[in-house]
Structures are given as C-alpha cells and as structure tokens.
Amino acid sequence: MKELSLHILDVTQNSIRANAKLVNLTIFESIAKNEFTITIEDDGCGISAEKLQYVTDPFVTTRTTRKVGLGLSLFKAAAETCGGYFEISSELGVGTKVVASFMRDHIDRVPLGNMPDTVVTMVMSFEETDLIYEHNYNNRSFVFNTREIKETLEVTSLNEPDILQWIREFIRDGLEEIMEEE
Amino acid sequence: MAKSLAELKAIREKKLNEINLRHGKNGYRVVVGMATCGIAAGARPVMVKLMEEVQAKNLVDVTVAQTGCIGMCKLEPIVEVYDSNDEKVTYVHMTPEKVTKVIEEHLVKGNVVTEYTMTVVDGKVIDTTVKA
Numbered sequence: 285m286k287e288l289s290l291h292i293l294d295v296t297q298n299s300i301r302a303n304a305k306l307v308n309l310t311i312f313e314s315i316a317k318n319e320f321t322i323t324i325e326d327d328g329c330g331i332s333a334e335k336l337q338y339v340t341d342p343f344v345t346t347r348t349t350r351k352v353g354l355g356l357s358l359f360k361a362a363a364e365t366c367g368g369y370f371e372i373s374s375e376l377g378v379g380t381k382v383v384a385s386f387m388r389d390h391i392d393r394v395p396l397g398n399m400p401d402t403v404v405t406m407v408m409s410f411e412e413t414d415l416i417y418e419h420n421y422n423n424r425s426f427v428f429n430t431r432e433i434k435e436t437l438e439v440t441s442l443n444e445p446d447i448l449q450w451i452r453e454f455i456r457d458g459l460e461e462i463m464e465e466e
Numbered sequence: 467m468a469k470s471l472a473e474l475k476a477i478r479e480k481k482l483n484e485i486n487l488r489h490g491k492n493g494y495r496v497v498v499g500m501a502t503c504g505i506a507a508g509a510r511p512v513m514v515k516l517m518e519e520v521q522a523k524n525l526v527d528v529t530v531a532q533t534g535c536i537g538m539c540k541l542e543p544i545v546e547v548y549d550s551n552d553e554k555v556t557y558v559h560m561t562p563e564k565v566t567k568v569i570e571e572h573l574v575k576g577n578v579v580t581e582y583t584m585t586v587v588d589g590k591v592i593d594t595t596v597k598a
Contacts, residue, residue: 285506294505301534355502398510405513409500409532436471437478443531445521446477454469 287397288322288386291359295324295382296406298355300413302328302380307410309417311396313388316422320368320393321385331374339372359384366390400455403428404448411441419459426458493527494573498560499544501535507542508561515562516545519569528573541584547572557582 285291292309299307304326312321331339342357359382360370367387374380386393399419406415407430417428430442433451442451498504498513516530536544541558545568548554555578557568564582571577 290505290510293500293510294502297500297505297532297534300532353502358502401510401514404517405500405510405532408513408517408530411531433471433474436475439478443529445517447474448517449521450469450474450477457469 285358285362285394287394288320288362289397289399289402291355291362291384292322292324293402293405294355295359296326296415297409299324299326299328299380300409302326302330304328304379304413306414306416307406309415311417311419313419313421314423315388318388319385320388320396321383323381323383325379325381327379330376330378330380331372332376336372336374340370356382362386362394366393399459400452403455404452407442407448407451411443417455419462421459421462424462426462428455428458493525493529493550495548496528496530496573497533497546497548498530499534499536499542499546500532503535503539504542504544507539509543511562512543512545512560512565515565516569519565523569523574525569525573555583558584 285294296307296309306327308323308325310321310323310325312319312323339353340357340360342354356372363370363384363386367390368385369383370385371383372380403415403417410430414430414434415428416431419426428451433442433447434440437447439447442448496516498509498516500509500513513530513532519525520528520530533546536546536556538544538558543560545557545560545565546554547557547568555572557564557579560568560582564579568579568582571579
C-alpha cells in the first residue's frame with residue numbers, strides 16, 4: 285500500500301464484514317517519541333482464538349472468492365519493517381482491536397496519505413456503522429464522530445454527496461489545524 | 467474549527483427534498499470493489515470521483531456504496547452498476563477519468579460504455595483483456 289490510510293481503509297472493511305456498530309480509529313503521532321501508532325477497534329463479531337493465530341498468514345482468508353488474505357499481513361509487514369510492531373486481539377461477540385505502530389521517522393514508513401478521502405470512502409462504505417476518528421498530533425487532537433453528525437441532522441445514513449463533501453472539508457481543516465506549526 | 471455542524475445542518479435543510487427522491491427505487495446503484503485488491507489498485511479515488519460526479523450532475527436517484535472482493539483481483543478497480551431491475555454492468559480497471567465517462571454516458575443517458583466492460587459468456591469471463 286502506498287499510504288498508511290489505505291491500510292486503515294482496508295482494515296475497517298473487515299469491521300463492516302464483522303457487522304460492527306462502531307469503529308474507533310485512533311492515530312497517535314509524536315515527534316518527541318518518534319512514534320506513529322494506528323489503533324482500530326470495533327465491536328463486531330470477533331475472531332475465535334484458533335483463527336486469530338493465523339489471521340496475519342497471507343494464505344488464510346474467510347473469503348470464498350479467492351484463496352489469499354493479504355490485508356492484515358501487509359499491514360503487519362509494514363509496521364515491522366519500520367521498527368514498529370503489530371498486534372491483533374479479539375474476543376468472539378465483543379470485537380477486534382488492531383494496533384500497528386511505526387517509528388515515525390523510519391525511511392520505509394510510507395506517508396499517512398489522504399485522510400479526508402479515506403474517511404469519506406469509509407463513510408460511504410459504512411451505512412449504519414458509526415466511526416469515531418481521533419487524531420493526536422504532538423498532544424493536539426482532532427475528533428470526528430459520525431454519531432454526532434447523525435444526531436444533529438436526524439438521519440441514519442451519511443452517504444449523501446453534500447454531507448460527504450462537508451465531512452471531507454471538516455477532516456481536512458481539522459487535521460491542518462492540529463498539524464500547523466506553533 | 468472553521469466548519470460547524472450548524473452550517474452542515476443548513477446545507478441539509480435546503481436539500482431535504484432531494485434526499486427523499488434518492489431513497490426511491492427507480493435509480494442506479496453503483497458499487498465499488500473495496501477489498502484489499504481493490505484498495506491497492508486504486509478504488510478510493512474511483513469512489514471519491516463517483517461521489518463528486520453524482521453531486522456535480524445532481525443525480526439524486528443514484529447511490530454509491532462498496533462491495534467486497536468480486537473475485538477478479540487483477541481487473542480491479544471494479545465498478546458494478548445495477549439498474550432498477552437489478553441488471554448489472556461490470557466496469558473493470560476503472561480510473562477517475564473513466565468514472566466521468568461512465569457517469570455521463572451510462573448514468574445520465576443510459577448508454578453502457580462497452581469499451582470499459584469485460585466480455586462475459588454464460589457467467590464466465592472469456593476476455594479479461596481491457597478493451598480501452
């Protein structure tokens with residue numbers, strides 16, 4: 285994947301398949317700690333302890349359309365190549381948590397990439413599922429919560445172009461604000 | 467924060483009638499393959515372009531959503547267009563530029579853009595080479 289945000293988009297597609305009601309995405313960036321950590325947690329159906337051992341094996345997938353499952357294995361490889369770590373934990377009926385941590389300044393760490401478009405694509409995919417995205421950059425944070433937007437607009441789905449465009453600009457502005465030089 | 471929820475609410479109220487139309491069942495449903503293969507091949511810019519074009523052309527009866535792996539990973543990004551009778555047209559190796567043409571020709575005028583589809587006989591892909 286050319287961007288970390290594409291791994292995020294990919295992993296959250298698993299949450300949809302797991303019938304999650306809520307996906308919590310947290311990105312923690314710290315220049316002082318040289319850390320870039322992505323955490324994706326859902327309340328979907330979970331993965332059994334037996335299957336959890338094999339999920340990062342590229343030759344394991346629950347799909348029937350093809351025989352390989354590259355999503356989690358690529359994410360794990362990306363983190364481990366960058367002096368970081370990858371963890372996945374899950375409980376049946378409770379949910380799944382994926383953590384991928386990178387050395388922020390590692391030469392092989394690909395950029396986070398286009399988060400506004402990634403979030404828009406996630407929202408278009410999510411239907412009823414909600415997303416809480418928190419981005420912490422050097423102790424400044426930005427939060428995006430689809431539940432808040434749905435409550436304000438009194439709608440159940442945000443898959444409407446004018447809402448999506450607003451979300452795109454909201455994410456762009458929010459991230460710019462926390463990342464601008466002091 | 468430059469953007470406020472109040473502002474969004476105002477945009478919405480202006481467009482409420484359109485939303486009711488979109489939930490009618492007469493229009494097209496467009497789905498993008500959004501598994502690892504699709505994402506790696508460029509499904510995200512295709513999805514975003516679809517959203518932009520639906521907004522720009524004010525296509526109130528078109529919905530855009532995602533689907534999983536369609537099983538032809540080497541033809542990703544794949545876009546499937548379902549009409550109101552659930553008849554499906556599959557577009558392969560899609561790009562944002564091709565999206566513009568599919569929207570204009572297929573979703574606005576109702577003409578399938580054959581050069582972006584693949585050849586299927588009895589449910590089997592017999593020609594996976596891209597026509598354009």
